[in-house]
Amino acid sequence: MTDPLRTDADTEPDPGTGDEEARVIVVGAGPAGASAALYLARAGVDVLLLEKGSFPREKVCGDGLTPRGVHQLVRMGIDIDAPGWRRTRGMRWMCEGRQVHIDWPRLGGLPDFGLTRSRYDFDDILVRQACAAGARLRTEVKATGPLTDRAGRIVGVTAVAGADKQPRTYRAQVVVAADGASARTAIAMGLERDPTRQIATAARRYYRSASRTNDPYLELWADLRCSRTGRDLPGYGWIFPLGDGRVNVGLGSLPHRRHGAVDLRASMEQWLARLPEEWGLREENADSPLRSAALPMGFNRRPQYARGLLLVGDSAGMISPWSGEGVAQAMEAGGVAAEAVALALIRPEGPAREEALRQYPREINRLWGRYYRLGNHAADLVLGQYGYRPVLNRRVMASPVLVRSLARLLTHGADEPGHDTIDAVLHTLLRLVPTPALTRGPRRRRASSPS
Ligand SMILES: Cc1cc2nc3c(=O)[nH]c(=O)nc-3n(C[C@H](O)[C@H](O)[C@H](O)COP(=O)(O)OP(=O)(O)OC[C@H]3O[C@@H](n4cnc5c(N)ncnc54)[C@H](O)[C@@H]3O)c2cc1C
Numbered sequence: 001m002t003d004p005l006r007t008d009a010d011t012e013p014d015p016g017t018g019d020e021e022a023r024v025i026v027v028g029a030g031p032a033g034a035s036a037a038l039y040l041a042r043a044g045v046d047v048l049l050l051e052k053g054s055f056p057r058e059k060v061c062g063d064g065l066t067p068r069g070v071h072q073l074v075r076m077g078i079d080i081d082a083p084g085w086r087r088t089r090g091m092r093w094m095c096e097g098r099q100v101h102i103d104w105p106r107l108g109g110l111p112d113f114g115l116t117r118s119r120y121d122f123d124d125i126l127v128r129q130a131c132a133a134g135a136r137l138r139t140e141v142k143a144t145g146p147l148t149d150r151a152g153r154i155v156g157v158t159a160v161a162g163a164d165k166q167p168r169t170y171r172a173q174v175v176v177a178a179d180g181a182s183a184r185t186a187i188a189m190g191l192e193r194d195p196t197r198q199i200a201t202a203a204r205r206y207y208r209s210a211s212r213t214n215d216p217y218l219e220l221w222a223d224l225r226c227s228r229t230g231r232d233l234p235g236y237g238w239i240f241p242l243g244d245g246r247v248n249v250g251l252g253s254l255p256h257r258r259h260g261a262v263d264l265r266a267s268m269e270q271w272l273a274r275l276p277e278e279w280g281l282r283e284e285n286a287d288s289p290l291r292s293a294a295l296p297m298g299f300n301r302r303p304q305y306a307r308g309l310l311l312v313g314d315s316a317g318m319i320s321p322w323s324g325e326g327v328a329q330a331m332e333a334g335g336v337a338a339e340a341v342a343l344a345l346i347r348p349e350g351p352a353r354e355e356a357l358r359q360y361p362r363e364i365n366r367l368w369g370r371y372y373r374l375g376n377h378a379a380d381l382v383l384g385q386y387g388y389r390p391v392l393n394r395r396v397m398a399s400p401v402l403v404r405s406l407a408r409l410l411t412h413g414a415d416e417p418g419h420d421t422i423d424a425v426l427h428t429l430l431r432l433v434p435t436p437a438l439t440r441g442p443r444r445r446r447a448s449s450p451s
Contacts, residue, residue: 018161018168022048022136024341025172027143027157027185030059031327032313033178034126035334036341038076041134043342048170049135050159052142055124060293061327062204063118063248064088064218064240066411067110069328076129076331080115086243088114091407092217095392101217102407107415107423114218116240116248126331143179145188146309147171154189154308173349174341174357176310178334181294183315186301191311197300197376198384200235200324203264203292204250206242209280215241222388224251227266229259232386235324237271239281246287252295252324254384264292297321298376299368303438304361310337321375322383323410329368336363361438370433371412 013020024040026033029051040047065073073080090103106112131137140162147156147169156171177185183193193199221237235253242248251271253262268290272281300317304310312318313330320329337360344356382390396402405422408414414423 018166019170020048020138020168021156021171022046023172023345024048024174024176025050025157025170026135026176026178028052028177028179028313028315029055029127029130029137029139030123030178030180030313030330031126032180032315032318032330032334033176034123034130035072035076035331036176036178036312036338037135037137037334038126038130038133039335039338040341041130043338044134045338045342045345047135048172049127049130049137050141050143050157050170051127051137051139054139055127056121057123058291059119059123060202060204060291061119061248062202062238062240062250062252063116063122063242064238064325065115065117065327066323066325066413067104067107067112067114068412069325069331070111070113070115071109072328072331072335073115074111075335076126078125078129084117084121084244086116086241087216088116088218088241089216090114090218091411092219093222093388093392093397093403094219095222095389095397098394098397100392100397100403102403105404105408105413105419105422107413107419109415109419110413116218116242118242118248141168141170143170143185146175146185148189148307152307157185173345174308174310176312176334176337176341177315178312178330180314181296183296183301183311185309186311186315189306189309191301191303191306191309193296193317194300194302197298197317198254198379199300200252200254200295200297200319201261201264201292202235202250202252202295202324203268203290204248205268205290206246206287207249207281208245208285208287209247210245212239212247212279212281213241213245214243215239215247217241220388221271222392224267224271224387226253226256226259226262227270228263229256231256231259232389233262233267234384234387235262236388237268247281249281253387254379257385265290295319295324295326297324297326298379299372299436302361304364305340305357308357310341310357310360312337320412321372321379322412325411332367333364336360336367365436365438368412369436370430373436374430374433
């Protein structure tokens with residue numbers, strides 16, 4: 001019997017043009033794309049993963065994973081006991097001279113540790129896993145736009161390949177956009193950003209620090225100030241240990257509601273100058289330039305499925321509005337998208353398949369809709385105005401129950417079904433939040449260039 005999901009005759013590039021076909025194309029091989037490709041390949045789907053860069057490669061990130069991210073790595077079959085992975089015991093929040101340690105909870109459904117690893121080879125490991133499962137990877141292939149049929153449905157992408165930018169065409173029945181914050185594929189298909197949602201920016205730099213590199217905690221600073229206005233920074237600073245002699249130090253912030261963009265570089269310099277000399281977070285110990293990038297959060301691009309295209313990870317603004325964490329979310333959404341696509345492809349083309357693909361945003365909404373909606377409100381009302389300082393006030397920091405509850409809320413770390421009273425309270429809180437509509441917000445244009 002032939003496998004309905006594979007099209008083996010088409011898995012070789014056209015010898016003349018280099019053009020290729022697959023059942024599914026995934027654009028972008030970050031955590032979202034690697035995860036989607038891995039789960040599709042595991043389901044036996046012929047999948048082509050297109051990546052504009054090549055691996056290993058740098059990606060501006062804090063390199064920190066909460067237990068939710070560890071859970072996703074374990075699901076993907078990544079060997080997290082191999083060298084290079086550094087386990088963390090919990091978070092340490094610092095605020096106005098006070099500090100509180102919050103160990104990752106011992107729950108049934110999530111690991112009780114976090115991890116750090118530089119994104120320099122983190123993405124490479126995930127992509128190798130996807131290839132080992134059967135995904136076809138093409139690096140140095142930059143998707144330049146969607147190919148659409150007369151109805152405006154995506155049927156592949158155009159691209160340029162290699163150093164000499166050879167024009168290529170890649171065709172598929174379904175396309176997954178996992179091209180990160182640029183969201184180039186989504187934008188070209190007319191899926192625009194919700195302008196009411198703010199985009200945070202974050203900057204990070206590596207430092208050599210013998211005294212901090214083996215810290216068992218992710219350290220977060222809540223009382224930073226915006227260098228320009230002197231006001232509370234609507235974000236936080238971090239020092240994440242990498243265990244290889246280095247720490248990843250950074251700062252992320254929403255734009256200040258009334259005072260506009262935050263100068264990340266100057267605000268970071270001001271903060272680092274406050275830190276003890278012996279930590280070594282000084283210019284002479286810097287191991288990289290300061291690099292910054294955008295953090296699209298709070299589901300800022302919807303719908304997450306339209307006309308053959310699924311949006312996954314940063315391309316859909318899936319970074320948590322509570323914490324700025326996006327790697328776990330990208331990997332988890334990749335899995336949800338892959339399952340929806342695999343189930344859709346066993347249906348005949350047409351309305352039945354379409355209905356199965358529409359299950360992807362519904363499932364994401366079921367899993368995270370209320371949490372993100374509440375997080376967006378929290379960002380609008382508190383975090384985006386005053387940052388985390390008022391939240392981590394003296395009373396909260398002195399109460400073990402309150403800090404543990406806050407930590408689980410910020411990291412989406414409650415067990416499902418609830419494990420203890422804190423989980424029960426958080427689940428009740430989320431049940432009170434109305435489920436968001438699936439397609440509210442952004443205006444939709446038609447894609448520009450039918451093929
Ligand atoms: C400074 C900073 C610190 C952060 N710290 C953390 C943290 O500590 N923990 C955490 O969980 N999250 C963190 N995040 C967020 C996290 O980095 C992202 O949410 C995550 O990388 C999203 O994964 P993704 O696969 O959706 O996108 P990306 O990781 O951006 O991957 C997109 C991929 O698509 C490729 N691509 C783009 N355009 C094209 C194209 N046209 N054709 C082909 N390929 C293309 C890119 O080269 C890239 O490989 C941080 C972000 C920033 C900016």
